[in-house]
Amino acid sequence: MLGKLDEFMRFNETALSLRSQRQTVLASNIANADTPNYKAKDIDFTAALSTAMAGAAQPLKTTAPKHFPVPQQSAGTLADGTPLQYRGIVQGAVDGNTVDMDVERNQFADNALRYEAGITLINSQIKGLMAAIQGGQ
Template structure:
């Protein structure tokens, strides 16, 4: 019983963390809409979630793309093209090219931003409902 509960909570934690990181990537795209030669990035959410849940240290382990340290005094870091959770950042293909080389499509970015925000809120609501149900069961009401 406790294993299933732990797995469900880990799933919600991982999904919300990935949604939050994707929101940062989308916000960065919107902020750089007028930057010449900026290439829009995005995260394949379902692939990143599967990778995070079946991580290298069992379920939900640390990212596999961590840079190797050559000295114990070096700080850890991630290689370019990954988020903090290890999700791979992909370049977004654009339907219409810009003269300045920027690939940000503001309509698409706004839609993705709003969709991701709504899914994040739904995830928070669902996790909150599960925790309230668990609390009710523990209290015996």
Template sequence: MIGKLDDYLRFHETSLSLRSTRQELLASNIANADTPNYKARDIDFASALKGALAKAEGAPAALMATANKHLPGKGVGPDSKTAGPGRPETLPDGTPLLYRAPAQGAVDANTVDMDLERNAFADNSIRYEVGITLLNSQIKGMLNAIQGGQ
């Protein structure tokens, strides 16, 4: 019974957890907008959610190479850079941290674009609130079913 309940709520739980992590990263980018050599970080939400849900279901995450010479390993978004010559940094849950490629170079080598960061922060905030609203309505629906529609 508890397993089915977990399965029923897993999508929203995972989604909200990733949104929270992304919000922290975006806030860190905004806070470090004037820090020399700071590299703006983000996650690819769609692939992170897909990977987290696949991992939760026990299915292996599919990896896709875009060229014949690519080595097998963790994937990153096509418009982002990895954390260095080796593997990308990862969050504690295994989500790869991506570094934003700057649209325009800065003298201090900072890659934070405040307009982009503010837009991403506001968008992520709204989507987080929508996730909470959907989860709340899902729980209310379950309570209504348990109580017999009173």
């Protein structure tokens, strides 16, 4: 029965996890807006969600020294293997930095709004499950 509940919630849980990771990447771009030669990064959310929903194995986290280590990841991927992509240059800078604060702020706000929408969807799923369990009182 728990497997069915996991599957029922899997899409929204996966989407929220990816949104959270994307928010971290976007925040990093904003934080490095004045760093010379910093290249703005992002993830292809649609492709990452498709890969995650297809059942791509996610690496295990180690919690004790005797656990097997997590395989090395390249600098171009997130911890779960999602590839990072460099954002195209909208406006060049003398110092080689490709962060456009207007683009980053818009992407950050859009992602935050979509994250909140995902939370709302999960809450409605849980309320629906609770209503079914309680007999729709």
